[in-house]
Amino acid sequence: MQCQECGKRPATLHFTKIVGGEKTELHICESCAREKGELIPGAQSGFSIHNLLSGFMNFDPTGAGTELKQPAVRCDTCGMTYSQFSKIGRFGCSECYKHFSNRLDPLLKRVHGNTVHSGKVPKRAGGKVKVKREIDELKKHMQNRIEQEDFETAAKLRDRIKELEKEANGG
Amino acid sequence: MATRRYVKQALSQWMKADGPDSDVVLSSRVRLARNLRGCPFPMLAAPEQSEDVMDQLLSVAENGRLNGLGPLDLIRLSELTELEKQVLVEKHLISPNLANESRNGALILSQNEDVSVMINEEDHLRIQILRPGFQLREAWEIASKIDDVFEEQVDYAFDESRGYLTSCPTNVGTGIRASVMMHLPALVLTGQINRILSAVTQVGLAVRGIYGEGSEATGNLFQVSNQITLGQSEQEIIENLHQVARQIIEHEKAARMKLVAESRTRIEDRIRRSYGILSHAAIMDSKEAAQRLSDVRLGVHLGMLPQVNEQTLNELLVSTQPGFLQQAYGEPLHPDQRDMTRAELIRSRLAIS
Secondary structure (H helix, E strand, C coil), X not given: CECCCCCCCECCEEEEEEECCEEEEEEECHHHHHHCCCCCCCCCCCCCHHHHHHHHHCCCCCCCCHHHHCCCCECCCCCCEHHHHHHHCCCCCXXXXXXXXXXXXXXXXXXXXXXCCCCCXXXXXXXXXXXXXXXXXXXXXXXXXXXXXXXXXXXXXXXXXXXXXXXXXHC | CCCCHHHHCCCCHHHHXXXXXXXXXXXXXXXXXXXXXXXXXXXXXXXXXXXXXXXXXXXXXXXXXXXXXXXXXXXXXXXXXXXXXXXHHHCCCCCHHHHHHCCCCEEEEECCCCEEEEECCCXXXXXXXXXXXXXXXXXXXXXXXXXXXXXXXXXXXXXXXXXXXXXXXXXXXXXXXXXXXXXXXXXXXXXXXXXXXXXHHCCCEEEEECCECCCCCCCCXXXXXXXXXXXXXXXXXXXXXXXXXXXXXXXXXXXXXXXXXXXXXXXXXXXXXXXXXXXXXXXXXXXXXXXXXXXXXXXXXXXCCCCCCHHHHHHHHHHCCHHHHHHHHCCCCCHHHHHHHHHHHHHHHHHHX
């Protein structure tokens, strides 16, 4: 069998792709495959997570048709539009998250089952967030102590919360 | 040119250490995705912007901030040949994406190759830790420490509600991808694998082949990883994967015991045949090599092939890959020649051990 790309060398690599019952075969030689970057394992799949995501992103939570009436949503910082994002499945820059914010919840919900981060917070960039998290934790703890009628500990926790709140607002 | 140990030696130094549960788990991996504030993600960055990102991140290593990791290699992808890049992919030190698609891509690599920091991959920064055997928690701890060092020096794109912002929405939040590479021959042989793998995908985990997304599971090697990165803490994600992997390990071990108890001679025959063929064949394609090496690996762990060393098998896993074979041979090889070179290599390695 000859290579489908160059038609000169014998085909030594054979790919079969089945998408929705439709079968496509690709028979190519070594050097054409190298050119296409298909030799590197993992890189040869035409169907990536991004294709799958763009399926999710076309999901319109407000009902059919509203998409057309809205002006194009665009990230002011990098210029990417929401429709470009939904095709590529990747953001252009970190500001896209702000500009596309109200459309992201249904997407993130589908991918992660969640919309809000609850993991690690960086020391510098997230200084205030860290304090806020700590305050939330302490408030939960204080509530718990009050329910247990341990008012002495609850009072201590309240003082600590006040201190932290001052720090958060001042800093 | 320097020695470039990282493309000459198939077996990374870190793989030589003994890890827990190494009869089932080859390696554990954690990678963190991070981006810098104020610069478009690598896909959209202009060349001078991605160069600036590369310089900023490389300078963290150049300034000695990562000295705790020992001597480091700083490698610009543009310095490498295509074959050398492929070797690094085969050793799991860089991703196919960094090898093929990056602009101003770079790599910070520790001496024993357990830490590899990718620059200008899909995200500006990807910190990857590899550990032998089943050591997810340890890998996360090291990754987090390195993350802290970078965070002291550069401004991360972080949002209070979305967490660490990443190019792909599948990584946003913690930016963590944790995975374990498992050898599951007994679950495959006893036909239990599909049931177990489909159960795994129902608890928010993914199963892939040895080379990640889009790759086939060859040689009974499966990579199990978390899918969810947002809304759970890193500890919860690691713990969830740890618990599920622990169960798979126990199932695999039970299946091995059962195989030996019920059909010892048959399984021993299979293992010895594969060992015989690998020790004597003159032509060996990569698929057959993967399958037969899997049989031999099982034989080693069942105590049936005391003459074979597990290290040799780990080394062959990499050195029989197309890129590494050609790199070691010194020139591109025709697929037929490659199968002959591979057979020769395996013969010689199994003879020594």
